[in-house]
Amino acid sequence: MENPDSVGAPNDPGPLSVGLNAVIVAVTEERPRILTVAGGGEDGDPDRRSDRGGEFPSGGAALDTLPFGPLDPAGDRTLELTLRGWVRERTGFDLGYVEQLYTFGDRDRGLQQGDPSRRTLSIAYLALMRETEAESSGAAAWRDVYGYLPWEDWRRGRPAVIPDLIAPHLEDWIQTAPDSRSREERRLRAAIAFGLESADWDGDRVLDRYELLYSVGLVEEAFLDRGLPRPDSSTLTLGRPMALDHRRMLATALGRIRGKTRYRPVVFELMPARFTLLQLQRVVEALAGVQTHKQNFRRLVERGGLVEGTGAVDSQTGGRPAELFRFRKEVLRERRAPGVGLPGT
Amino acid sequence: MENPDSVGAPNDPGPLSVGLNAVIVAVTEERPRILTVAGGGEDGDPDRRSDRGGEFPSGGAALDTLPFGPLDPAGDRTLELTLRGWVRERTGFDLGYVEQLYTFGDRDRGLQQGDPSRRTLSIAYLALMRETEAESSGAAAWRDVYGYLPWEDWRRGRPAVIPDLIAPHLEDWIQTAPDSRSREERRLRAAIAFGLESADWDGDRVLDRYELLYSVGLVEEAFLDRGLPRPDSSTLTLGRPMALDHRRMLATALGRIRGKTRYRPVVFELMPARFTLLQLQRVVEALAGVQTHKQNFRRLVERGGLVEGTGAVDSQTGGRPAELFRFRKEVLRERRAPGVGLPGT
DNA sequence: CCCCATATACTCACATTGAGTATAAGTGAG
DNA sequence: CTCACTTATACTCAATGTGAGTATATGGGG
Structure with a gap:
């Protein structure tokens, strides 16, 4: 990888970068966990990562990020091999099961990075690891998935945040719809996503729920993406935030795992x-x-x-x-x- | 879209291009159909499409291609909006249901285009249209999906090509495995994909089957991708070929539709x-x-x-x-x- | 009015599923 | 060494869902 900046010459990375993100999942002690690295953005240059925390609007502690690697156009034959390569390089893990999840390319997903003129595409992958192989290493840390998505864990019953916090906020959001037609749309969407109003809880709709909470402003990223400071404790937000749209990637991954478990022996x-x-x-x-x-x-x-x-x-x-x-x-x-x-x- | 070449300045497109492909599906007269355009590659410049047929190794008739549009980094807010935009622009269709399918980025998927040093990423989308809205227009044509994937249509019983052609070729491929371990792997893979040896036919495994046929050399693209001429009638190949890896995209789309039908009212x-x-x-x-x-x-x-x-x-x-x-x-x-x-x- | 074609209703055996009860086989306290 | 406790494993039963039929309804055309 002689040209770690994804596209173009080193001095002119061009308006478009492409990289790969990995949601690496293992289950230890009855908790699903993902591998995270502290701080850092997605500028395609892993070596500059450590001193970039200051670019986050918060100015505070760097946010958890998913492992990221640039795509070298002249590199490995397939995207998956590229992913396996840099994961091995940086964490020592040889990934087993890997599948492509989704490509994230919204124009404004780079806002947190301070350069709105540049578009960063990220191809997210899901990887699964056996718990025995999942030893922590270096700057990487295994973190409980439900720390980021606490409303998703119903093993000890319906999480209290749903009736106490989420439902009321959703109700406000429904009521502030511009017209009665869109009010009904919002009501239906909220009911389906969170199993309200006699609807059943559908474990697979993880992404729907995250996106709804984002719309409603109940997750910190909704503030960060608008350039607002990280809300203090007087503003209620749910779950641990992540950098950029990484929590959206995590939600996509969890939804995929849940769905796939049902029909493939993953x-x-x-x-x-x-x-x-x-x-x-x-x-x-x-x-x-x-x-x-x-x-x-x-x-x-x-x-x-x-x-x-x-x-x-x-x-x-x-x-x-x-x-x-x-x-x-x-x-x-x-x-x-x-x-x-x-x-x- | 002032900069139709995906990345970098017009004179230096850089080593990496990114574009979007659409698999637009409708069902008319009991046949699933997709919208195709004749000939053309994926160089990010739609206007040059018409005179590029000569770049295909065959030198013969241009292959069917899926609609393609470049990604303008500074363009629409989301990738999906970009897709909807150029589909409307070029076909007049306002897409309804759209979902992202998969991002194709193998290094050698550009080989057919004559420039191996350049990598073209393509983000494929699935779109569904009502038959009443699906009027043909201009250079675009609606084509029967099973013309490309004839082994997938079991409505009138098991297609004869499976026992007559596919199974024997797969058997050869199994026998020529380097060792007995990989022979067993191949046997299992073939059996699962095509429902051989007492395995059930699984309609969802469309992509597995296409990729297997590609490995075995039963689809024309396997020749084209190696720079070989299009095989003549003495070499048996199955289904109508498509440009680049578009048939792989189609297989991905059909598999997705089949799977999703089961749990979402698509x-x-x-x-x-x-x-x-x-x-x-x-x-x-x-x-x-x-x-x-x-x-x-x-x-x-x-x-x-x-x-x-x-x-x-x-x-x-x-x-x-x-x-x-x-x-x-x-x-x-x-x-x-x-x-x-x-x-x- | 009869025949033909498709629509719609109903039946029945069988598999699958949710929710229990019952029994087996270890450990450690007394 | 026996009892209390814990987890594993076997079995039962009602309710529901599924595959595959048979039966009946209702139009059109000779």
């Missing part, structure tokens, strides 16, 4: 080679953000042919020892859409 | 405001590429709350008149994942 990318059914269940629940009936979960994965017993047992359970299972990859041949369904599928 | 984007249940069924079948049980389909959409009767009837059925239905958007509030399931869900 959870196993997050599991060690052998695991108990409870461990598997906890990982699925951590991602889905809901609890499931234990006996039915067992029936689902065992009779569904997703796993097979190994004969070995794990005695560290605190009760009766549990058999260790492994993923049965033959299931891919047997079933059209093998996944781990959850309540309400 | 089909209605392709239907007129009022329709009979048989019309709806035909559209769903056209996209899914399979037939369904009529009575069960009715039960599914009617009892599932997806549609509601209007009282009006259509007497052009040839038998008993059919009631006209409309989409019931309230279903979005009532059900978490309202879609049109098909056999094997």
